[in-house]
Amino acid sequence: MAERINPIISLFFSEFDNRAGPVITFEVPEGRFSSSGLFDQISSYIIPKPELMARQLTISSGPFKVVGYPIQIDNAKYARNALMFNVCFVFDECANVSPYEPIVKKLGEYLRTAEVEACLISTETSKITLPELMLRLLTDLNNLGRCSVELNKSSTLFLKVVPANRNKSAAVHDFDVPILASNFTSLAALEDLTTRQIVPLIDGVKNVHQISDEVDADPDLVKSCVQNMIFYNVCKVVPAFHLTNVYRVMPGIERLIFNGTLQRECLKTVTKAENDAPSIRDIMVLYGDMQIGITVKNLLARHTTIANKIDEKKFCDFGVMHGLISRVYKYPLYTRYNQTTVKANTTLRWFNGAHHTDDILQRIEPALTIADLDDRIEADHSVVVCWK
Numbered sequence: 001m002a003e004r005i006n007p008i009i010s011l012f013f014s015e016f017d018n019r020a021g022p023v024i025t026f027e028v029p030e031g032r033f034s035s036s037g038l039f040d041q042i043s044s045y046i047i048p049k050p051e052l053m054a055r056q057l058t059i060s061s062g063p064f065k066v067v068g069y070p071i072q073i074d075n076a077k078y079a080r081n082a083l084m085f086n087v088c089f090v091f092d093e094c095a096n097v098s099p100y101e102p103i104v105k106k107l108g109e110y111l112r113t114a115e116v117e118a119c120l121i122s123t124e125t126s127k128i129t130l131p132e133l134m135l136r137l138l139t140d141l142n143n144l145g146r147c148s149v150e151l152n153k154s155s156t157l158f159l160k161v162v163p164a165n166r167n168k169s170a171a172v173h174d175f176d177v178p179i180l181a182s183n184f185t186s187l188a189a190l191e192d193l194t195t196r197q198i199v200p201l202i203d204g205v206k207n208v209h210q211i212s213d214e215v216d217a218d219p220d221l222v223k224s225c226v227q228n229m230i231f232y233n234v235c236k237v238v239p240a241f242h243l244t245n246v247y248r249v250m251p252g253i254e255r256l257i258f259n260g261t262l263q264r265e266c267l268k269t270v271t272k273a274e275n276d277a278p279s280i281r282d283i284m285v286l287y288g289d290m291q292i293g294i295t296v297k298n299l300l301a302r303h304t305t306i307a308n309k310i311d312e313k314k315f316c317d318f319g320v321m322h323g324l325i326s327r328v329y330k331y332p333l334y335t336r337y338n339q340t341t342v343k344a345n346t347t348l349r350w351f352n353g354a355h356h357t358d359d360i361l362q363r364i365e366p367a368l369t370i371a372d373l374d375d376r377i378e379a380d381h382s383v384v385v386c387w388k
Helices: 039-046 098-118 130-143 193-201 208-215 219-231 251-258 260-270 280-288 296-302 312-321 339-343 357-363 370-379
Strands: 010-017 021-028 057-061 064-068 071-074 082-092 146-152 155-160 177-180 235-238 246-249 325-328 330-334 383-387
Touching: 010 039, 010 130, 021 039, 021 130, 039 057, 039 064, 064 098, 071 098, 082 098, 098 130, 098 155, 098 219, 130 146, 177 208, 193 208, 193 219, 208 219, 219 235, 235 312, 246 312, 251 260, 251 280, 260 280, 260 312, 280 312, 296 312, 312 325, 330 357, 357 370
Parallel strands: none
Antiparallel strands: 010 021, 010 082, 057 064, 064 082, 071 082, 146 155, 177 235, 246 325, 330 383
8 A cells, every 4th residue: 555645635537628618527525626716717727739739737716726737639520620638636834745746647648548448537427436446546645655457448557555655656758678687477467458468569679669569559658658757766767879889988988887786697697608708897898898989899899808798788778777877878969950951851950959860750740760860870971960
């Protein structure tokens, strides 16, 4: 049972009515927040403008704090070509709402998926089931700290209150590559249906975008699942591995000198053959030589004897996962970048210094390999590169 810090006072479902604008359609317990008369003051944040859609929003109003994750689904079948809704959690004004923020986001994304796949929100006969779902959420999250709700015959929603004394997981990106923890043994411990679907695809090679394509799931939903797995130490994420990658050594490298357990785990992970294992000194030499300007390929060529003893991918992944090294990314910048470049449907539009090469590979069509992208960057003398 998760620690309960602040109880949920109420949940309400708000949507955009074509005549009245933002309204509260359902609330449990009924009238707990809506009777306060405060909704009109904050309705523009409950059903906000497009730029605030699919963002975590926390609004303080009177004696309450409201947490929501507004959703907008664009489709010509809806009035005004869009369906807008938000399931909001209401707390006391002094409540620490951070334990519930992942739940609110996950609920919003699941309802988006349920609407796209089964018209859960836009069909009146299914929409009237929402109060029952909301009451179940309110009761179980307050009493148990977790909840499972069957949205339809093929989909079950699992939610769990995040312990308040745990740090938030770092953001997960399309280009991140998830790797299962070494102590992960079974799918049985995973309640979430989407998580169960993606775990078999986590092989340390596929990135989040590729996994979402294979399971035919919304990338944001897959990222949310991976982030939740990171939080519960089921997996970690590392950069995609290429021989052209550049890494730099981190201050945490000293732990490899004094921590015998870390040394044994490192050798077990990176060694190719037990009868020809590297020494910790060998490992330190390789890690210590990582710096800007030196690719993995350069590094292996410099230290061929040691390189023959290790699996270079596992070597780099282990270093990143344990904070011994970090990836240095390559950010191309087109020096003639202007508004014409922004509008052009070419690779150059992403060469604005804000996107590194791993990120760009997930954004361009048709898909390129990292070698192809590097060749384009090298061939264009109007492109400069920043490493960071």
